[in-house]
Amino acid sequence: MIPSFPSEPLIVDIESSEVDYMTDRMKAIEERDGNPEGVEITRIGHAVCLYSKSMPWPSFNTVKGIRSEDIPYIDDIIHFYRSRDRKFQIEVVPSLVDQKLLKALADKGMYQSGFHTSMYINPESLTDEFHWAAIDIRPLKRDEFEKYATVHCIGTGLPQQGIPSVARNNEVLYDRPGWRFFMAYINDNPAAAGVMYVKGDIASLTFAATLPEYRRQGLQQGLLRRRIAEAARESCRMVVSQCSFISPSHRNMERVGMKLGYVRTAWTER
Structure with a gap:
């Protein structure tokens, strides 16, 4: 069973499912003969850093799973993408980070550039x-x-x-x-x-x-x-999904009974 309202364990489960599916998807693409999309996956602290040389879109060049304990690794994360000449985003999930991490990201020249919604249902x-x-x-x-x-x-x-x-x-x-x-x-x-x-x-x-x-x-x-x-x-025991906030997809998910888990933010370099 899952709780009828958001909680930190629920949020961790939702985020973990998002990290799992995107990591597995990228691994499968990386394992194609010759890795034609130039995929790289690396873990820095708690954060999973996803990169693709030939696919420049944010979803393929994103940092998932970051925690406040990863403040000492922010420079390493930024270097991973800068050394590959790639614009990237860091996904920040509410309740799993604190103000110190947000300030550290801002101090490194990053800004909150977007929102994305995670939904769930039993x-x-x-x-x-x-x-x-x-x-x-x-x-x-x-x-x-x-x-x-x-x-x-x-x-x-x-x-x-x-x-x-x-x-x-x-x-x-x-x-x-x-x-x-x-x-x-x-x-x-x-x-x-x-x-x-x-x-x-x-x-x-x-x-x-x-x-x-x-x-x-x-x-x-x-x-x-x-x-x-x-x-x-x-x-x-649970189904999760992601959508843009108050988009047609969001409304469809609400109509079938899915509930709001959290709204995460994306952080991008200035």
């Missing part, structure tokens, strides 16, 4: 799974990663020339323990996708996107319910 509390005749949600097949990557890129606004790379970087997760991919179809046309990672008794809803022409048709609520129900069948 999967047994899901009252019903999504059923709508017009929408078919099913597990992704091994030979469907080009379809998945098309939804991923177009649904998130990434350039379409990146579709082959996104397909390869996700295909390596197909047989990797814990990973589940789902595709939603309307009239047998791929319309939306959702991904889940399970480790122990916690499931993370790691990614979701919908093609623009199929939005506002309940696809994301359907994918949320399908993955939460799948987590319940796998005896998970």
Whole structure:
């Protein structure tokens, strides 16, 4: 069972699930022949530092799990990214750091640049799974990663020339323990996708996107319910997910019963 209100142990569990899924994802990409994306993962103190040479986006160049005890290592963390000529962000989770760390980050020339929301739910509390005749949600097949990557890129606004790379970087997760991919179809046309990672008794809803022409048709609520129900069948005690604060994704998660765990901040160099 999980508490009905946020607590420090709950927050630690949520953050750990986010660190676990992103670390495993990056390791899988790193293990591709020749490490074509130039992935590096290193731990400095409590912090896990993720880096990719060819993928400059913040989610692939971020510091997770930092604690106040890591103040002596802030220079080492900054050097790790500066030596690779990469802009990065440090994720700070409330209640797991104190004012001293925040001041230390500011003293090193960093500023609070954004917010991100982490949500959670006990999967047994899901009252019903999504059923709508017009929408078919099913597990992704091994030979469907080009379809998945098309939804991923177009649904998130990434350039379409990146579709082959996104397909390869996700295909390596197909047989990797814990990973589940789902595709939603309307009239047998791929319309939306959702991904889940399970480790122990916690499931993370790691990614979701919908093609623009199929939005506002309940696809994301359907994918949320399908993955939460799948987590319940796998005896998970908690499902967590991330979203931009008061975004459409946030509202969809609230609608299916997910609760606010915390709002973390991102810190970036000036």
